[in-house]
Amino acid sequence: ETGVTQTPRHLVMGMTNKKSLKCEQHLGHNAMYWYKQSAKKPLELMFVYSLEERVENNSVPSRFSPECPNSSHLFLHLHTLQPEDSALYLCASSRTSGVGELFFGEGSRLTVL
Amino acid sequence: QQQVKQSPQSLIVQKGGISIINCAYENTAFDYFPWYQQFPGKGPALLIAIRPDVSEKKEGRFTISFNKSAKQFSLHIMDSQPGDSATYFCAAHWTGANNLFFGTGTRLTVIP
Numbered sequence A: 001e002t003g004v005t006q007t008p009r010h011l012v013m014g015m016t017n018k019k020s021l022k023c024e025q026h027l028g029h030n031a032m033y034w035y036k037q038s039a040k041k042p043l044e045l046m047f048v049y050s051l052e053e054r055v056e057n058n059s060v061p062s063r064f065s066p067e068c069p070n071s072s073h074l075f076l077h078l079h080t081l082q083p084e085d086s087a088l089y090l091c092a093s094s095r096t097s098g099v100g101e102l103f104f105g106e107g108s109r110l111t112v113l
Numbered sequence B: 001q002q003q004v005k006q007s008p009q010s011l012i013v014q015k016g017g018i019s020i021i022n023c024a025y026e027n028t029a030f031d032y033f034p035w036y037q038q039f040p041g042k043g044p045a046l047l048i049a050i051r052p053d054v055s056e057k058k059e060g061r062f063t064i065s066f067n068k069s070a071k072q073f074s075l076h077i078m079d080s081q082p083g084d085s086a087t088y089f090c091a092a093h094w095t096g097a098n099n100l101f102f103g104t105g106t107r108l109t110v111i112p
Helices: none
Strands: A004-007 A010-013 A018-025 A031-037 A044-050 A053-057 A064-070 A073-079 A087-094 A108-112 B004-007 B010-014 B019-025 B033-038 B045-050 B056-059 B062-067 B072-077 B086-092 B106-111
Touching: A004 A087, A010 A018, A018 A031, A018 A087, A031 A073, A044 A064, A044 A073, A053 A064, B004 B086, B010 B019, B019 B086, B019 B106, B033 B062, B045 B056, B045 B062, B045 B072, B072 B086
Parallel strands: A010 A108, B010 B106
Antiparallel strands: A004 A018, A018 A073, A031 A044, A031 A087, A044 A053, A064 A073, A087 A108, B004 B019, B019 B072, B033 B045, B033 B086, B056 B062, B062 B072, B086 B106
C-alpha cells in the first residue's frame, strides 16, 4: 500500500451511534491532519498531529475526538453527531507540520441520520 | 472570515480552450500559494505551487500568475482537455503555520 489510506469510505450513522474513522499513511511523514469537506465551503482544518502530539485543535466540537497512536495512524472517533456533521472527512499527511504540501486520502463520506 | 476567496464557482470550457481560475487573499504573511486538483471520489492532490518572489510559474499546460501588489493569483490551464475536468482549489500558507487556508473550489468541466 502506498500513500494515505482511509477507512471506511462510506459511513451512515444515527445520532446516538459511536463510530470511528481510520487513516493510515505509508509515506514516512511526521504530521497528520483531519479536514472536513462540505459542498461550496473551503476545506476546514479540524486537527493537526505532529509526531503523535496534537498541535492544532481548530475549535472542533467535542463530539469529534481524534487519536494518533503513532506517526502512521490517525483516528477520528465520532459520537452523538448531528445531521450537519454529514460531510466528507479527509485525512492528510505532510513531512512535517507547517509544510504546505499535503498528501490526502480519498476521504470517508459520513452521513448522519 | 474567509482567508482566500476563489472564483468562479464553476467553469465550462471547450476542449483546447484556456481555463482561468482566480483567487484573492488579504493576509500579507502568506508566503506559499499551492493549487490542488480533486477528481470525483478522490482526495485533493497538489498540482502546482508558487512563492511570492516570482510572478509566474509554469509546469506543462498549467501556469500560476501571481500579483503581489494586488494580492491575487490565478491558475491558467492551456489547451484544456476533458481529462482536466475536476475541482480546483487554491490555497495559501505562511511559514510555520499548521493550517493551509483553502478557497471554496472551482468545478471545471471541459467539453469535448
